Amino acid sequence: xxxxxxxxxxxxxxxxxxxxxxxDLTVEPGEVMALLGPSGSGKTTALRAVAGFVRPASGxxxxxxxxxxxxxxxxxxxxxxxxxxxxxxxxxxxxxxxxGMKAQKVAKGEIPGRVAEAxxxxxxxxxxxxxxxxxxxxxxxxxxxxxxxxxxxxxLLLDEPLSALxxxxxxxxxxxxxxxxxxxxxxxxxxxxxxxxxxxxxxxRIAVMDRARLRDCxxxxxxxxxxxxxxxxxxxxxxxxxxxxxxxxxxxLGGTELKVDTGGVAAGVTATLCVRPHLVGxxxxxxxxxxxxxxxxxxxxxxxxxxxxxGERVKxxxxxxxxxxxxxxxxxxxxxxxxAVLLSGGVTDG
Numbered sequence: 001x002x003x004x005x006x007x008x009x010x011x012x013x014x015x016x017x018x019x020x021x022x023x024d025l026t027v028e029p030g031e032v033m034a035l036l037g038p039s040g041s042g043k044t045t046a047l048r049a050v051a052g053f054v055r056p057a058s059g060x061x062x063x064x065x066x067x068x069x070x071x072x073x074x075x076x077x078x079x080x081x082x083x084x085x086x087x088x089x090x091x092x093x094x095x096x097x098x099x100g101m102k103a104q105k106v107a108k109g110e111i112p113g114r115v116a117e118a119x120x121x122x123x124x125x126x127x128x129x130x131x132x133x134x135x136x137x138x139x140x141x142x143x144x145x146x147x148x149x150x151x152x153x154x155x156l157l158l159d160e161p162l163s164a165l166x167x168x169x170x171x172x173x174x175x176x177x178x179x180x181x182x183x184x185x186x187x188x189x190x191x192x193x194x195x196x197x198x199x200x201x202x203x204x205r206i207a208v209m210d211r212a213r214l215r216d217c218x219x220x221x222x223x224x225x226x227x228x229x230x231x232x233x234x235x236x237x238x239x240x241x242x243x244x245x246x247x248x249x250x251x252x253l254g255g256t257e258l259k260v261d262t263g264g265v266a267a268g269v270t271a272t273l274c275v276r277p278h279l280v281g282x283x284x285x286x287x288x289x290x291x292x293x294x295x296x297x298x299x300x301x302x303x304x305x306x307x308x309x310x311g312e313r314v315k316x317x318x319x320x321x322x323x324x325x326x327x328x329x330x331x332x333x334x335x336x337x338x339x340a341v342l343l344s345g346g347v348t349d350g
Contacts, residue, residue: 007024083164
């Protein structure tokens with residue numbers, strides 16, 4: 001089966017309401033692409049268009065070189081894992097994994113070997129004779145992934161696959177998915193999530209979705225370190241987004257002059273300065289920001305400080321303090337000029 005996915009101006013509408021608007025996006029063979037965005041952003045609709053569960057109102061979907069827009073799901077050569085596992089409770093693990101191959105009419109003598117291979121790959125070989133009710137949530141999810149891999153798909157679709165797991169299981173499954181990706185270098189993976197940690201951990205690239213449209217796309221490092229829009233900055237990682245006025249050699253925040261790269265933005269323009277909280281230090285340093293502490297949160301290895309600076313709430317994640325400042329204390333924060341990004345506008349239309 002072909003690998004790689006291409007959306008060619010794909011739009012989907014329900015009852016006249018556009019839920020996916022002119023999506024142009026390519027997932028390269030062997031790439032993990034995360035679709036990241038809030039509920040209602042269009043990310044799950046995009047995945048369902050690839051799976052064949054929704055028919056685009058316009059545009060085309062390609063898997064490899066094949067136009068699959070009009071094909072039913074079982075002819076698309078895809079594997080899919082959903083949030084609630086969708087295992088058959090009356091079937092043992094091995095039979096669940098074999099189900100997709102039987103539906104595809106794989107030769108009967110080939111099925112047991114492929115079931116064993118998929119279970120071995122997902123660490124579930126010892127559980128082949130168990131029923132789903134005898135497994136933990138994480139184990140059930142591994143079986144669902146094994147079932148998707150057993151058909152040897154060119155494309156693997158993952159729809160919020162970890163959201164039903166607790167934090168510890170989710171962390172373990174992230175590591176397993178990363179390992180599977182390394183072992184399946186030719187399989188293209190489209191991963192739908194609203195969890196930025198999952199996207200940053202797994203994805204080769206992240207497509208940021210909002211209000212039915214693609215807003216940004218790039219590597220995790222690109223989107224985190226140099227976001228193009230306020231929406232990307234706030235949704236990919238945590239960010240201080242501060243309204244500033246651009247000057248000739250920097251910007252002004254409430255009368256405080258700050259040295260940052262203005263990127264050619266004209267003087268006098270109102271813009272947004274993005275600084276990640278972990279890049280904001282406590283004490284004297286470049287670009288000092290003086291303000292009053294409004295909240296202190298202990299987070300184990302760090303303290304999160306909230307400081308009112310010229311009426312703006314600035315967050316600073318600093319190494320755990322033996323004696324953190326108290327609410328109402330005056331403090332000075334600082335950040336390096338190279339650690340700030342100037343955003344000249346808010347959410348764009350793509």
